[in-house]
Amino acid sequence: MGRCKRAVGVLAVVALLSLVFAGVGCQQGRQGGGAGHFDYERIELANGLEVITLEDFSCPIVAVQVWYHVGSKDEQPDRQGFAHMFEHMMFRGTDKLGPTDHFGFIRRVGGTTNGYTSFDRTVYLETLPADQLELALWLEAERMAFLKIDQEAFDTERRVVEEERRMGLSEPYGTVFERLLEQIYQVHPYRWPPIGKISHLRAASVQELRDFWTKNYVPSNATLIIVGAVEHEDAQDMARKYFGWIPRYARPPQVDIAEPGANIFFGDYQSTFFGQFQNNTNIYTAVRYSF
Numbered sequence: 285m286g287r288c289k290r291a292v293g294v295l296a297v298v299a300l301l302s303l304v305f306a307g308v309g310c311q312q313g314r315q316g317g318g319a320g321h322f323d324y325e326r327i328e329l330a331n332g333l334e335v336i337t338l339e340d341f342s343c344p345i346v347a348v349q350v351w352y353h354v355g356s357k358d359e360q361p362d363r364q365g366f367a368h369m370f371e372h373m374m375f376r377g378t379d380k381l382g383p384t385d386h387f388g389f390i391r392r393v394g395g396t397t398n399g400y401t402s403f404d405r406t407v408y409l410e411t412l413p414a415d416q417l418e419l420a421l422w423l424e425a426e427r428m429a430f431l432k433i434d435q436e437a438f439d440t441e442r443r444v445v446e447e448e449r450r451m452g453l454s455e456p457y458g459t460v461f462e463r464l465l466e467q468i469y470q471v472h473p474y475r476w477p478p479i480g481k482i483s484h485l486r487a488a489s490v491q492e493l494r495d496f497w498t499k500n501y502v503p504s505n506a507t508l509i510i511v512g513a514v515e516h517e518d519a520q521d522m523a524r525k526y527f528g529w530i531p532r533y534a535r536p537p538q539v540d541i542a543e544p545g546a547n548i549f550f551g552d553y554q555s556t557f558f559g560q561f562q563n564n565t566n567i568y569t570a571v572r573y574s575f
């Protein structure tokens with residue numbers, strides 16, 4: 285048995301070296317059946333956090349994503365841009381983590397990290413060596429539980445967001461998208477884009493931000509996705525270890541505003557084909573980000 289393991293270890297080293305010297309990337313191997321099918325496992329922790337895992341040993345890396353089911357449609361009409369604001373704020377640290385630590389720790393092990401915001405969700409992602417999975421889970425759990433939200437962090441990131449907004453506005457046809465949304469939706473909060481409004485953000489208080497975060501960034505409103513060279517059981521155990529202790533909070537109420545007439549563009553996401561197959565969509569984007 286011991287010799288077998290050793291032989292496997294030698295093979296792994298040879299395989300790694302051949303990868304290094306050949307200078308090739310990883311095989312984009314997929315498990316499971318046909319297109320769109322992934323052999324994933326799904327569990328739910330006692331605090332409501334949904335955990336989806338997918339094994340893929342074609343490359344010694346792992347992709348981690350945390351999807352918070354909060355986006356621009358969950359904002360107040362006079363506070364547009366809060367979800368996107370938190371895409372930024374979530375990197376500002378906790379009492380243990382400084383404002384550059386999240387990026388710093390991930391980069392130090394050769395990984396990458398980022399986030400994005402849409403109408404329905406805000407997503408944070410890391411791709412890193414598989415043996416560093418716990419680092420990513422600790423960082424994600426840390427900010428899910430202890431995010432620092434103060435005036436300094438808000439002012440700093442608001443300036444970054446304002447710059448992003450100005451850059452978007454100065455592009456050719458920079459306002460077409462939001463004008464289009466206003467034409468399509470008169471009632472539903474899909475009528476404004478996730479980027480936010482400078483005047484709304486400048487008018488917002490730190491307490492309002494805290495309230496938004498406390499309500500929406502809870503385990504029961506999130507999905508953790510782990511895809512890569514980690515067995516289901518190990519990934520699930522680590523998810524329990526790092527997130528399981530966080531208390532359960534009520535899931536925020538879902539937006540159920542009906543738009544009169546036909547929804548010709550985005551529609552009601554949850555009732556669409558894509559919404560019903562969201563788990564596969566989650567997995568797909570995680571796989572995509574892992575290569």
Ligand SMILES: [Zn+2]
Nearest residue numbers: 368371445448
């Ligand atoms: Zn941004």
